Amino acid sequence: MHEFSLCRSIASTVAQHAAGREVEVVRVRIGHFRQVVPDTLAYCWELQVRDTPLAGARLEVDHVPAVIVCRDCGASTTLDMPVRSCGACGGVNTDLVSGEEFLVESIDVASPAAADRAAT
Ligand SMILES: [Zn+2]
Numbered sequence: 001m002h003e004f005s006l007c008r009s010i011a012s013t014v015a016q017h018a019a020g021r022e023v024e025v026v027r028v029r030i031g032h033f034r035q036v037v038p039d040t041l042a043y044c045w046e047l048q049v050r051d052t053p054l055a056g057a058r059l060e061v062d063h064v065p066a067v068i069v070c071r072d073c074g075a076s077t078t079l080d081m082p083v084r085s086c087g088a089c090g091g092v093n094t095d096l097v098s099g100e101e102f103l104v105e106s107i108d109v110a111s112p113a114a115a116d117r118a119a120t
Pocket of ligand 1: 074
């Protein structure tokens with residue numbers, strides 16, 4: 001299941017940026033071509049962060065549609081299937097505009113005040 005390796009890589013990126021702070025929300029951008037199943041990703045994330053300092057961090061996924069632009073007619077097409085042909089003229093001479101993203105967009109860490117309350 002490739003969601004597991006995605007989650008492992010998200011968790012290691014987030015742990016680096018959090019630098020020991022408590023993380024509340026993790027936002028990731030994932031392109032359509034990554035073919036990630038949201039439920040599977042959420043499940044893998046839970047398993048991945050369980051018993052780690054990231055436990056309890058919520059994963060928010062921003063899905064990026066797969067979009068191509070046709071070099072022949074200039075039309076842009078949003079793809080449902082990973083077949084890169086132009087929706088206007090049917091040509092396959094296309095450039096991928098989006099859909100292969102996989103990145104950690106931002107993280108929310110607990111505010112220092114909240115962390116203080118938790119510590120006392
Ligand atoms: Zn075209």
